[in-house]
Amino acid sequence: MGRLLCALILMSSSAWAVIETYEFSSPDLASRYHLLSQELRCPKCQNQNIADSNAPIARDLRVVLYEQLEAGQSDAQILDFMVARYGQFVRYRPEVDRQTALLWWSPVLLLVLGGFGLAGHFRKKSYHPEPELTAAEREHVNRLLEDRLP
């Protein structure tokens, strides 16, 4: 159990986060730094954010992020700066544009398609109702049930 726990802790991404110290002039900047460094994706090691990655380019981007935060840039300005250089790819939540529209809307599309499928399925059932029993058949059923029940 303890071994499993250790393995799980090691596998969690925060345990792999890079250890660096930045002195922020305010705690607000530090929390924005943490949010943005997890939102920004490392261009080199593609399934890591820049907070987790050890790649040199991720370190460079963390330095830029720190400097721009300290220089008083807004979140939007910093994201624009990154996107201008590395494309929408660099964000884990890219803006909706022609290229990312499918990415954003396909869940809704699939939900709607599934809804239609489900509706069609149930409507088909109601078109073919169970045939009514005749009086003789009903009596037969009742007799069978009575035999079974004590």
Next chain:
Amino acid sequence: MRVKRFIPLAAFALLALLLFKGLSIDPTALPAARLGQPFPDFSQPELMTEEIIGASALRPRPALVNVWATWCYSCRVEHPYLLTLAEQGVPIYGLNYKDDSEKARQWLAELGDPYRLNIADGDGTVGLDLGVYGAPETYVLGPDGVILHRHVGVLDEAVFERDISQWFTTSARVAQAGSVEGGE
């Protein structure tokens, strides 16, 4: 009713097509954000002369801008081909990316210098403005200074002929290439 029977088959075919297409997509390929934009301006020393230069120094064009460093093994692999291209008259500018200038000068002295000039980008700011995420990378600079193409990884003859040569089919290159072949 007949048509409905083929819905699973159609769905399967569609999915198979999608997945098959997925096989040929390179997941590490990144679209270059700077395509169609002018080369970002900079103010950095030239590697040899240590004179401060900007984007206007990258003339004549069209030209290649090659991102390299002495710590980059693949750069050593592509270096001989860069020398060949330079011999054929293709202007190549170097972006010496996050490197030690002394080591870089030594490397060029040893292996030959295919570059018309080199931007010494020790801290990688020009690289960052360009959207570089590793070395080697090679950019095609159009006649008007606009970035037309980016190649990530080793540049060799196959890549050059397939993706890049279209911008360099000047008579000068052909004539020079002919004389190089004739000389050998």
